[in-house]
Amino acid sequence: MAEYADGSRSAPSRWGYGAERLPVTLDELAGPKSGSVALPLELAWSGLRVFDLGDVKLLLGLYRIVLNNGSTDDFVRYLDQEHLVRHWSILRKMLGRGVRETWEEAFPELRRSGSV
Numbered sequence: 001m002a003e004y005a006d007g008s009r010s011a012p013s014r015w016g017y018g019a020e021r022l023p024v025t026l027d028e029l030a031g032p033k034s035g036s037v038a039l040p041l042e043l044a045w046s047g048l049r050v051f052d053l054g055d056v057k058l059l060l061g062l063y064r065i066v067l068n069n070g071s072t073d074d075f076v077r078y079l080d081q082e083h084l085v086r087h088w089s090i091l092r093k094m095l096g097r098g099v100r101e102t103w104e105e106a107f108p109e110l111r112r113s114g115s116v
Contacts, residue, residue, distance in 0.1 A: 017098045021072055022106050029081040037062060037078060043069050053083075060087060064094045067103070085109060 023029060031037075038050045044065050051062040066078045084091070088110045092100045104111040 017096075017102050019102055019106050021070075021075075022102065023072055023075055026081045026084065026107055026109070028076050029079045029084060030076055031078045031080040031083075033080050033083065039065060039078070043074060043078075056087070059083060060090060060094065063087065063091055067091070067095055067099055 032053060034053050036050055036052050039062065041049070048058075048061065051058040053059045053062070063079060063084065066074055070078065092104070092110075095103075
């Protein structure tokens, strides 16, 4: 349940993108740093499902898919903190405003890396 400033409570929208989906810290992101990653069909239902992390375009594509469609468990499993911070300035342009703002509000270090 989400609690609002006025004290009212509500279940988070399944269609919204709220901070409750995020890990508590970026240190929790334990995804692979290299190699190939195969995303499950429920994340990558259209098009490419296997991504070579050595190819920056493919890495960015995987991160875009996971950031837009993933759950907390997906973030922890598929995202790496170092890659996320390093590539945030490009990734943030590939994400919807709600996703971008939610991550940047929760993790100010992303906002700083995105402004470079």
